[in-house]
Amino acid sequence: MSRRIIILTQGHTEPHAGKTAASVIRYRGQDVVALLDATQAGKTSGELLGAGNVPIVASLDDCPEANTLLLGIAPPGGKIPAPWRAIILDAIQRRKMDVISGLHDFVSDDPEFAAAAKTAGVTIQDVRKNTEKTIARRQGLSPDCLRVHTVGHDCSIGKMVVSIEITNGLKSRGLDAKFIATGQTGIMVEGDGLPIDCVVADFVSGAAEKLILQNQHHQIVLVEGQGSLVHPSYSGVTLGLLHGCAPHALVLCYEIGRDRVTGVESVVIPPLAEIKRIYEVMSNVHQPCKIVGIGINSRRVSAADAAAERARVKAEFGLPACDVFRDGPDELVDAVQAFYESGEWKQR
Amino acid sequence: MSRRIIILTQGHTEPHAGKTAASVIRYRGQDVVALLDATQAGKTSGELLGAGNVPIVASLDDCPEANTLLLGIAPPGGKIPAPWRAIILDAIQRRKMDVISGLHDFVSDDPEFAAAAKTAGVTIQDVRKNTEKTIARRQGLSPDCLRVHTVGHDCSIGKMVVSIEITNGLKSRGLDAKFIATGQTGIMVEGDGLPIDCVVADFVSGAAEKLILQNQHHQIVLVEGQGSLVHPSYSGVTLGLLHGCAPHALVLCYEIGRDRVTGVESVVIPPLAEIKRIYEVMSNVHQPCKIVGIGINSRRVSAADAAAERARVKAEFGLPACDVFRDGPDELVDAVQAFYESGEWKQR
Numbered sequence: 001m002s003r004r005i006i007i008l009t010q011g012h013t014e015p016h017a018g019k020t021a022a023s024v025i026r027y028r029g030q031d032v033v034a035l036l037d038a039t040q041a042g043k044t045s046g047e048l049l050g051a052g053n054v055p056i057v058a059s060l061d062d063c064p065e066a067n068t069l070l071l072g073i074a075p076p077g078g079k080i081p082a083p084w085r086a087i088i089l090d091a092i093q094r095r096k097m098d099v100i101s102g103l104h105d106f107v108s109d110d111p112e113f114a115a116a117a118k119t120a121g122v123t124i125q126d127v128r129k130n131t132e133k134t135i136a137r138r139q140g141l142s143p144d145c146l147r148v149h150t151v152g153h154d155c156s157i158g159k160m161v162v163s164i165e166i167t168n169g170l171k172s173r174g175l176d177a178k179f180i181a182t183g184q185t186g187i188m189v190e191g192d193g194l195p196i197d198c199v200v201a202d203f204v205s206g207a208a209e210k211l212i213l214q215n216q217h218h219q220i221v222l223v224e225g226q227g228s229l230v231h232p233s234y235s236g237v238t239l240g241l242l243h244g245c246a247p248h249a250l251v252l253c254y255e256i257g258r259d260r261v262t263g264v265e266s267v268v269i270p271p272l273a274e275i276k277r278i279y280e281v282m283s284n285v286h287q288p289c290k291i292v293g294i295g296i297n298s299r300r301v302s303a304a305d306a307a308a309e310r311a312r313v314k315a316e317f318g319l320p321a322c323d324v325f326r327d328g329p330d331e332l333v334d335a336v337q338a339f340y341e342s343g344e345w346k347q348r
Numbered sequence: 349m350s351r352r353i354i355i356l357t358q359g360h361t362e363p364h365a366g367k368t369a370a371s372v373i374r375y376r377g378q379d380v381v382a383l384l385d386a387t388q389a390g391k392t393s394g395e396l397l398g399a400g401n402v403p404i405v406a407s408l409d410d411c412p413e414a415n416t417l418l419l420g421i422a423p424p425g426g427k428i429p430a431p432w433r434a435i436i437l438d439a440i441q442r443r444k445m446d447v448i449s450g451l452h453d454f455v456s457d458d459p460e461f462a463a464a465a466k467t468a469g470v471t472i473q474d475v476r477k478n479t480e481k482t483i484a485r486r487q488g489l490s491p492d493c494l495r496v497h498t499v500g501h502d503c504s505i506g507k508m509v510v511s512i513e514i515t516n517g518l519k520s521r522g523l524d525a526k527f528i529a530t531g532q533t534g535i536m537v538e539g540d541g542l543p544i545d546c547v548v549a550d551f552v553s554g555a556a557e558k559l560i561l562q563n564q565h566h567q568i569v570l571v572e573g574q575g576s577l578v579h580p581s582y583s584g585v586t587l588g589l590l591h592g593c594a595p596h597a598l599v600l601c602y603e604i605g606r607d608r609v610t611g612v613e614s615v616v617i618p619p620l621a622e623i624k625r626i627y628e629v630m631s632n633v634h635q636p637c638k639i640v641g642i643g644i645n646s647r648r649v650s651a652a653d654a655a656a657e658r659a660r661v662k663a664e665f666g667l668p669a670c671d672v673f674r675d676g677p678d679e680l681v682d683a684v685q686a687f688y689e690s691g692e693w694k695q696r
Binding site: 078104133135136137138139196197198199200201202204205206229230232233234235236237238239240241243244246263264266267270277278281282285286 | 426452481483484485486487544545546547548549550552553554577578580581582583584585586587588589591592594611612614615618625626629630633634
């Protein structure tokens with residue numbers, strides 16, 4: 001069955017809360033027929049999310065051809081917004097739509113949704129649901145696959161997008177690159193991966209290592225980062241993933257103007273130089289690892305300010321740096337390709 | 349009902365695998381009637397585990413008064429050893445004993461054990477089972493409670509023991525100290541706490557913060573550390589706990605002669621000075637944090653070698669250092685008490 005997806009963003013159709021919606025539209029747009037948000041009906045995804053040109057509709061009935069409802073937000077804590085319950089139930093019961101969700105609150109564990117889905121004969125796919133119980137062993141890592149990992153100064157700043165754009169850039173140059181999804185949105189886009197933040201803590205590194213072992217027949221893997229080593233809520237996820245995927249190279253991502261930790265606004269994000277030092281310390285514990293470039297998210301500033309900041313960062317760190325949307329990803333693709341072809345990482 | 353516990357260590361009655369057994373005997377010995385290990389019957393816990401003087405028996409029937417079977421090991425991955433299944437079933441079905449387990453494999457989720465327990469009317473307590481879904485917010489931390497956290501260069505090197513011994517030492521001096529258990533054995537000993545390594549990764553820091561918020565009416569809390577920032581399998585647990593409990597002070601624990609990562613023996617543990625630097629970097633991301641002492645585990649070396657190493661470490665780092673068993677915990681208790689009374693941490 002081909003997916004014809006309505007993405008539910010009711011009341012949350014803006015770039016931060018709607019990052020799942022934006023990325024599914026951007027990278028899997030051929031399957032998306034509409035966004036559902038009665039408060040924004042008549043507008044488009046391009047206007048509100050800066051991604052694609054998908055119409056925003058007020059009701060499921062505006063899209064009779066749709067067969068799948070995808071919950072398009074990723075709020076902290078991952079709970080289902082209360083006003084969404086009636087919409088989800090209606091999609092299941094009356095429209096016989098499948099449901100895809102990346103929330104921590106599993107839709108398929110909710111007795112009312114589960115019973116309705118059973119009666120309607122539809123499936124509920126909770127992308128974050130997993131039973132991972134693999135312990136990282138540091139065995140069997142291929143010496144021929146370059147492992148690149150995106151990391152950041154905060155959560156929700158574009159690590160997934162940078163990973164995908166670099167992967168696509170490498171592929172367009174004929175290299176065999178693979179995007180390794182570690183979060184719910186990446187998994188929805190790529191069709192495989194593991195929801196690292198939803199694995200039981202003892203098995204986070206093991207899950208990351210498993211993803212590497214499954215994909216190291218590629219020349220280069222780009223492992224999507226999660227959270228931040230300086231995020232007081234999620235740093236454990238970040239480090240477990242970092243040590244589990246054992247990268248040879250990092251791409252450091254940050255957003256211009258982001259100075260407070262998302263969700264913990266009392267905490268100031270350290271300067272980028274300090275962030276860089278922290279990642280260098282922690283990524284080099286077990287093997288050499290090099291920061292090969294910087295991904296800039298400049299969505300909140302003007303083109304002129306973005307260009308100035310890009311020049312400043314390149315000068316400060318002596319590294320390639322770009323906003324993969326505004327500037328295109330070439331400079332980071334160049335950096336990864338050059339590092340791969342140098343073979344320097346093979347001696348490590 | 350008072351607990352009369354048989355600790356099951358069948359085939360694993362040695363200090364490393366049997367650390368759960370040893371600690372329950374050491375700190376909750378009044379409730380323990382025997383160890384069950386048919387391969388070691390006739391010996392005692394003191395001979396094989398270096399803890400207490402509990403007899404080792406060959407059969408449940410050697411202890412007709414026992415009403416609880418406690419699974420006394422904590423293997424990597426936390427699986428139930430296959431030969432134990434018959435013993436556990438017999439305890440439940442024939443002897444109507446309750447079961448306490450700290451394994452990752454939940455006894456109560458096993459259909460055969462669950463059905464047997466229901467029929468027999470006994471309870472299965474899986475200490476690691478939890479439904480924690482709290483996100484760390486860094487709000488409401490008391491300025492009057494000193495938060496001390498034990499960290500280490502590897503797992504299973506005595507962080508829990510150092511935490512308990514310092515807590516008991518502070519209490520004996522009239523200070524209101526509380527041991528905060530974060531692992532299955534600590535929870536069995538203390539009767540409360542949360543199994544941090546078994547929380548879903550996104551909520552590890554939140555669980556640690558919750559433990560602080562629940563206990564900060566005490567003057568000093570001693571938070572049991574988990575894993576190690578340089579353990580490639582468990583470093584995420586370690587960092588999530590470290591950032592979640594937001595310590596003012598650390599006690600750095602290590603074992604003399606331990607130079608390979610437990611369970612990942614291909615990985616060399618960095619020198620203690622490097623370990624110290626890594627903890628200083630990561631514990632100071634959000635607020636000042638000071639390493640106030642060093643806990644030495646000297647079980648594998650002679651008294652003379654232990655004394656020499658203790659002197660060497662004290663000189664190298666200029667910090668109080670002791671083996672809480674061999675030397676007694678006073679030097680570390682002194683250090684924590686002095687830091688508490690200095691008030692220095694309140695200005696931080």
